[in-house]
Ligand SMILES: Nc1ncnc2c1ncn2[C@@H]1O[C@H](COP(=O)(O)OP(=O)(O)OP(=O)(O)O)[C@@H](O)[C@H]1O
């Protein structure tokens with residue numbers, strides 16, 4: 001069966017994908033490729049020599065599914081405390097959709113990104129503690145990831161607004177040719193440690209920007225909070241942003 005998404009408003013848009021609430025499972029999301037930024041566009045943007053790679057290697061959904069299957073085998077359930085669970089592919093009228101756990105707060109709202117949280121509240125004690133927990137986990141378990149970007153981490157809150165956990169929802173796996181867990185243990189831990197150090201730097205950079213009036217960039221903001229499904233698709237209610245396809249900025 002093909003799920004209809006085209007009558008729903010996405011709750012978020014990254015540089016590469018649109019994210020929808022699953023029409024049949026409110027606790028899951030479906031990510032599809034942005035129709036305005038095809039795999040061919042993305043490959044073209046990369047330039048030589050990366051543009052020699054096969055088109056499929058530019059597909060985030062395919063790559064994420066492969067990595068998440070490995071994570072489940074390698075770590076078991078404990079990884080899903082800090083990484084959103086993946087449920088595989090489903091057919092949608094916007095193409096193949098990757099289904100994953102949708103992180104929501106206790107009040108039902110889709111959890112906001114760490115970027116948005118820090119922008120709104122600064123580095124609260126609660127948030128500092130949650131960041132420390134995530135970073136210790138990342139380093140201890142030597143989780144392979146790309147740079148830990150502030151818009152790829154969401155902050156799940158409990159009934160009193162207290163932070164329950166930080167969950168990484170994108171940017172997992174390593175770019176190297178050698179499978180990460182074949183590397184010597186010390187190298188794995190060193191690589192994970194570097195990602196943690198960079199995360200602290202990104203947090204500091206964002207906190208330093210807080211004086212300015214505008215939220216920096218469009219990454220990290222939700223289009224709706226998932227409590228009313230956002231079904232109004234009239235053109236004036238559609239938000240558009242430029243595709244960018246790179247994962248290095250926060
Ligand atoms: N499982 C989830 N639970 C809650 N929110 C999510 C989830 N997955 C994605 N989001 C929200 O959707 C936004 C975009 O999702 P995602 O990062 O997967 O898209 P992308 O196009 O791959 O991003 P990028 O621009 O980093 O390539 C995130 O910044 C986050 O706010």
Ligand SMILES: [Mg+2]
Nearest residue numbers: 014151152170
């Ligand atoms: Mg992302």
